[in-house]
Amino acid sequence: MTLPTVVIGFLGSQLDHGRGAARWERWRPTVSLVQHEDLLIQRLELLHQPEHQDLAERVRQDVLSVSPETQVCLTPLPLHDPWDFGEVYAALYDWVRQYPFQPEAERYWTHITTGTHVAQICMFLLNEARHIPGVLLQTSPPRRQRLGDPGRYELIDLDLSRYDGLAQRFADARRDARDVLKNGIDTRNPAFNALIEELERVVTRSRAPVLLTGPTGAGKSHLARRVYELKKARHQLAGEFIEVNCATLRGDGAASTLFGHKKGAFTGAASDRAGLLRSAHGGLLFLDEIGELGLDEQAMLLKAVEEKRFHPVGSDREVQSDFQLIAGTHRDLRAEVLAGRFREDLFARINLWSYQLPGLAQRREDIEPNLEHLLAHAAAEGGRRVRFNAEAKAQYLRFAQSPEARWRGNFRDLAASITRLSTLAEGGRIGTALVAAELQRLRHLWRDEDQDTSTAGVDLQRWLPAASLEALDLFDRLQLAQVLAVCQRSRSLSEAGRTLFDRSRLQRAAVNDADRLRKYLLKFGLSWEAVRPDGAVPPAA
Structure with missing residues (x-):
């Protein structure tokens, strides 16, 4: 059973206008709705400004002369400025909120052909947000004006699941975004892939700070740069990628490096300095090892993140910088807060989106796809293509994916290992003898580290x-x-x-x-x- 059709639309002060018999020779969008022989509209909710009351009444009479079964409800909508988006949307929203929609008993079409462009956009948004529980209705005039020709109408359902082609494009775009974050590496670790999938949604929809935690070498810096490249490609950032290792900032120079200083602010300040936060304006600031920042710098950073402004060292005048912040650390910042070494308010501000990057030992299934990526990178840098032979690759992976492989430096250890192999390879091939020597080198490296962390001195x-x-x-x-x-x-x-x-x-x-x-x-x-x-x-x- 087909539900009764209700059309909601604005009166077109120009398109619906017309006097005398000649008006029937023109295409008028609102009147044309009831001129389609295959379409019966039970009710027409016609919104109009009070000053167009006479035109609205004339259109109502014309609709009834064509379709007596149609009920026309005229609704004055006072607007001081019909081109003011905020005013128009607020007025429409208030009307929609009080309207007695009955989706189970009626179907609703939102007519977006008439009204100002602002009104059309607002109607679209209300429909898209499901405040109006229906579909969009778009009408168009006949290609050749003929008496009684109502033109064409088209229904647009914003439920994208009905449009397989569009849905596939959105899916492809999201997959491409995740590939950017993973640098094109076909990672296999379920936990890491789930992390990337959520991170893609967060960074493309929000500018809130992101906190990346995990051991040294797990890829925090690399991932931050990939986030920047993704947002840059989406035109969400116009500025630069600025990376700071907070562990290298010491003493009085820390605040100066980050926030800049005025000439003469301290001994050695021979000229003004902008600081890295200002350099990151419009871009992305990655603060690696943020847990190493001093408490004074943490307080200044909190103000910069929350208010987008701060005082350079020695300056009485605030400067502005609007940047996206990604912070990285290998420390447990919760524990640092309890110990009084990290500000609780700053931690709360940067901990909205927090992601723990697993180390390589927890992602052993991702070692193989990373091998190919690292070999391609080495080829690009060294100018020659290098490959494992099948037996040597199997030999390397058996060790790399076994508990014997410590990977304490995580991806840095793996990258260093592949660099050594590609450099020493003869004829562009990595063979079993070369792999055996590399595995011996790794065992020796980790054995030395074990000796460094022995029980010596424990009584x-x-x-x-x-x-x-x-x-x-x-x-x-x-x-x-x-x-x-x-x-x-x-x-x-x-x-x-x-x-x-x-x-x-x-x-x-x-x-x-x-x-x-x-x-x-x-x-x-x-x-x-x-x-x-x-x-x-x-x-x-």
């Missing part, structure tokens, strides 16, 4: 009574010494737990490294408060 007598220590097997003494060595190098209980359980935690649905470590220490009558290094973050209450 168990500092924590355990002699009697308790004598009762322990050599195995337990060595294991406990290693655990305490890790605790002494860690800034928090959680960080120590992540280091110690770096493999088994990947197999667990729910991860609580801190609780596992606390229970282990308790077996020996120890607590984190007793073994933590000076300056470490105490656990939350």
